[in-house]
Amino acid sequence: YPRSWFVYQNVFNAELTCEQFSPIWAHNYQEASYPVAVFLWTAYNPTDQPITLSLMLSWQNLVGWFTNTEKSPEVLQRDDGSPYYDYVPAIGQSAGNHNSFVQTGETIGCVMNGLWSQIGQSPQEGDGSWAIATTAQPHTELFFHTRWNPAGDGSDLWQTFAQDGSLTNVADEQPAVAGEQVGCAIAMRFTLQPGETRQLPMTLTWDLPVTEYAAGKGEYRRYTDFFGSEGCHAWAIAQTALSQYLSWQQQIVDWQQPILARADFPDWFKMALFNELYDLTSGGTLWTAATDANPVGQFAVLECLDYRWYESLDVRLYGGFATLLLWPELEKAVICAFARAIPTADDRTRIIGYYYTVGEENHYAPRKLKGATPHDLGAPNEQPFIQTNYTSYQDCNQWKDLPSDFVIQVYRAYQLTGATDVQFLADCWPAVTETLKYLKRFDTDSDGIPENGGAPDQTFDDWQLKGFSAYCGGLWMAALESAIAIAEVLTQAGIAPGSTPILVTQYQRWLEQSRNHFHKKLWNGRYYCLDTGSGSDVIMADQLCGQFCARLLGLPDLVEAEYVLSALDAIYDACFIKFNAYAAQASPPQTQKFAGAQVGTFRSAQSGKMIGAANGVLPNGQPEDPDGTHQLEVWTGINFGLATFFAQMGQRDRAFAITEAVVQQIYTHGLQFRTPEAITAFGTFRACHYLRPLAIWGLYGMVCEWKTCENA
Numbered sequence: 001y002p003r004s005w006f007v008y009q010n011v012f013n014a015e016l017t018c019e020q021f022s023p024i025w026a027h028n029y030q031e032a033s034y035p036v037a038v039f040l041w042t043a044y045n046p047t048d049q050p051i052t053l054s055l056m057l058s059w060q061n062l063v064g065w066f067t068n069t070e071k072s073p074e075v076l077q078r079d080d081g082s083p084y085y086d087y088v089p090a091i092g093q094s095a096g097n098h099n100s101f102v103q104t105g106e107t108i109g110c111v112m113n114g115l116w117s118q119i120g121q122s123p124q125e126g127d128g129s130w131a132i133a134t135t136a137q138p139h140t141e142l143f144f145h146t147r148w149n150p151a152g153d154g155s156d157l158w159q160t161f162a163q164d165g166s167l168t169n170v171a172d173e174q175p176a177v178a179g180e181q182v183g184c185a186i187a188m189r190f191t192l193q194p195g196e197t198r199q200l201p202m203t204l205t206w207d208l209p210v211t212e213y214a215a216g217k218g219e220y221r222r223y224t225d226f227f228g229s230e231g232c233h234a235w236a237i238a239q240t241a242l243s244q245y246l247s248w249q250q251q252i253v254d255w256q257q258p259i260l261a262r263a264d265f266p267d268w269f270k271m272a273l274f275n276e277l278y279d280l281t282s283g284g285t286l287w288t289a290a291t292d293a294n295p296v297g298q299f300a301v302l303e304c305l306d307y308r309w310y311e312s313l314d315v316r317l318y319g320g321f322a323t324l325l326l327w328p329e330l331e332k333a334v335i336c337a338f339a340r341a342i343p344t345a346d347d348r349t350r351i352i353g354y355y356y357t358v359g360e361e362n363h364y365a366p367r368k369l370k371g372a373t374p375h376d377l378g379a380p381n382e383q384p385f386i387q388t389n390y391t392s393y394q395d396c397n398q399w400k401d402l403p404s405d406f407v408i409q410v411y412r413a414y415q416l417t418g419a420t421d422v423q424f425l426a427d428c429w430p431a432v433t434e435t436l437k438y439l440k441r442f443d444t445d446s447d448g449i450p451e452n453g454g455a456p457d458q459t460f461d462d463w464q465l466k467g468f469s470a471y472c473g474g475l476w477m478a479a480l481e482s483a484i485a486i487a488e489v490l491t492q493a494g495i496a497p498g499s500t501p502i503l504v505t506q507y508q509r510w511l512e513q514s515r516n517h518f519h520k521k522l523w524n525g526r527y528y529c530l531d532t533g534s535g536s537d538v539i540m541a542d543q544l545c546g547q548f549c550a551r552l553l554g555l556p557d558l559v560e561a562e563y564v565l566s567a568l569d570a571i572y573d574a575c576f577i578k579f580n581a582y583a584a585q586a587s588p589p590q591t592q593k594f595a596g597a598q599v600g601t602f603r604s605a606q607s608g609k610m611i612g613a614a615n616g617v618l619p620n621g622q623p624e625d626p627d628g629t630h631q632l633e634v635w636t637g638i639n640f641g642l643a644t645f646f647a648q649m650g651q652r653d654r655a656f657a658i659t660e661a662v663v664q665q666i667y668t669h670g671l672q673f674r675t676p677e678a679i680t681a682f683g684t685f686r687a688c689h690y691l692r693p694l695a696i697w698g699l700y701g702m703v704c705e706w707k708t709c710e711n712a
Helices: 155-164 234-260 267-282 313-319 321-326 328-341 353-358 402-415 422-440 470-492 500-522 545-552 561-583 636-648 652-667 692-704
Strands: 003-008 015-021 036-044 051-060 098-104 107-113 129-135 140-148 183-192 197-207 210-212 218-220 346-351 364-368 599-601 684-686
Touching: 003 234, 015 234, 036 051, 036 183, 036 234, 051 129, 051 155, 051 197, 098 140, 098 183, 098 234, 107 140, 107 183, 107 234, 129 183, 129 234, 140 155, 155 183, 183 197, 197 234, 234 267, 267 321, 267 652, 267 692, 313 321, 313 402, 313 636, 313 692, 321 328, 321 692, 328 402, 328 422, 402 422, 402 470, 402 545, 422 470, 422 500, 470 500, 470 545, 545 636, 561 636, 561 652, 636 652, 636 692, 652 692
Parallel strands: none
Antiparallel strands: 003 015, 015 036, 036 197, 051 183, 098 107, 107 129, 129 197, 140 183, 210 218, 346 364, 599 684
16 A cells, blocks of 8 residues: 555456556655546567457546435434444435546546536535546557446446447436436557557546535545645546656655565565555545645544544554654644644533443533543534544543643654654643643542543543553653653743743652652552552553653653563563463353444454454453453554554564564454454454554554664
C-alpha cells in the first residue's frame, strides 16, 4: 500500500501486469488528498508473432449515491448500551445521471454527472462528477460507450468486446429515468510486435466536494483547495493524474524503498508496516479544506466502522504514531482540535450504556464537562470537532487516562517532529493546564495520583480498576513531566503566561508525591500490580505505558530501569509465552459481550500458533476470570505498542516475536485491510478497520528514528 499489482500468467500469450496506486507518500499534504486511482498496465509480447490486445475499463455512474438519507443527529443505543447512528445511503438512486464522451488534448474518456448539474444548483453531499480516462497513444484504437446498463447482463459491452476488442462508440447523454442505472466504458486496442513492451495508463477519478454531517452542516474536502469546490472537476483531476502518474509512482518508490531495502527487517514487517496505512484512507476518513486556523485542514479517522466516532484519543495514543512520523502536520491538527474542545461543555445528559450490563438501566451523565479531555472528536452525523465526546458506552468525563493522553501527545507531537514548533505548544498550553487541573480532582486521598473509580474508566472500558492503577498512574506522571517540559520550552521562548512558574511548581510537587507512592504501593517484587484497590494478581501487559512514553520523549524515568526490565520479563512470560500455551488448549467462555461490535470467526483455537500477548493474565498465563473480555483479548495495537516498549529497552528479538505473532494472525487468516482491534484464543475477532494497529509505526520509529532520545 498504496501500490498493488496483479500479474496475469498462463491466461494470454502476452504477459500482462496491472499496477494500481494513488498518490500517497509521506509528508505530502496535497496529492495525498486527491480522489484518484491510477491503473498502469504493462503489456509484453514474448512470442515471435504479433499479438493484438484490448483493455476495457467500465464504471457505473454513482453520482448522488453517497449521502445519508437519514438526516438525524440522534444518538441511539444498541441493546448492550453502546451508541450508534443510522447511515442510510442513497445507493441506486440514479435518476438524472448521465454520461458524456470527452477528449481534451491527449486525454480521452468519459465523464459521469448527475441531475444537480443540469438544474444549476450547487453540489450537496453526494453530488459531483466521476471520470474514467486514458491517454491517446500512437497505433492505438480507442472505443467508448456512454450508456450501457450496469443492472443488466453486460451484453451491450461484452458482445462486441469479446469478438474483436471493440465497443460500439455510443455517445448517448440521455439522463437515467427513475429506477434506471447507467454506466460508461472505454477500451484501447493495440498490437504488440514480437518482443515489444508497452505501458498504458487508465484513471478513475471522482469529485464529490461536500461532506455533510447533520442536515445543513457540512464542509468542503481537502482536495477542493487545489481543484475548486464546484463538483465538476473529475475530468481535471483525471488530466492531472495522466500527466503526473509517473512522478507519483516514483515518489512512492522513493519513500518506500529505503525501508524495503533494509536487510535487518523481515519481509512480513515491511509488508505490514505499509499495508496497515490503509486505515488512513478507508477508515471513514475526514480531511477538510484549509482555513487560516487549520492550514492543512482538519483531519480525522474513525475509531473503527463499528465505533463510528473520530480520533478516539486513548486509541490514537498508539495509532497516532503513523501520522506523527509520516504526516506530522496532520498529527498536530488532530491534537489542536482536542485542545480547542477541552474548555467547552455540553450539559446534555444521556444514558451510559455500560450500566445496562450491570443492571442499572437509568444511569445518566452529562455529555461533556468543561476541562475534561473528550474521548473523541465527534461523529459524522453531528458536527465533529465542535460536538465532541460522542461515545456513551462509558462516562468519559470520568476517564483517568484521557487528560494524560492529551498532554503526552501534545509534547510528543512537538518533541518528535523536530522540537521547533513552539507556537503549537503555546496554542495547546491553556488546554494542558486546564485538563491537568480537572484530572487532579480525582485524587481523592491527596497522594498525588488520581484514583480509578471502580467502573471501567480508561481505554480498557470493560475492565474495572480500583484505587490508583499502574496504567493510569504512570500516564499521569508522564503527563506531569511533559507539562513541565512544555513550560520550560515556552519560558525559554519568552512566551510563557505569567502563571507558568506557579503551575510548574505545582506539577513538580504532584510529580514528587506520585513518585513516592507509585513504586511503593504497586511493586510486588517482580512486576507492578494492576491497582491498589482490587487485590488482583493479574499481570497487565500495558502496566508501564507511562514509563514508555516518558523515555520515548527523553523525560526522566518514572521508575528505575531494573524494575522496568523485571516487569517486561514478567509480561513476556505470562501474557505472551504462557498465555499462548493456555490458549492452545482453552475452551471458549460461556459468555461474551463486545459493546456492539460485529464479532467474527477467523481461525482454529487449537492451531498451536502464537497469537500475541493478552492484555492481562495471572502469572501462570491463565485468566483471572475465564469469562472476562478485555483481559483475555489480544489487542493488535496494544501489542504493537508493547513491542515498541521492548525495542526501547533493547529487547528487539522479543519486540519482533510479539509483532510477528499478531501480523501472522491478521495476514494469514483473511483480516488484511480490515485489521481488528481484538483477536482471541477462541478464533474470534471484533472491531475491524481499527485505528490502534497503526501503532506498528511506533516500532519502526523506535528502531530507526528515535535511537538518540536519551533520558533527561
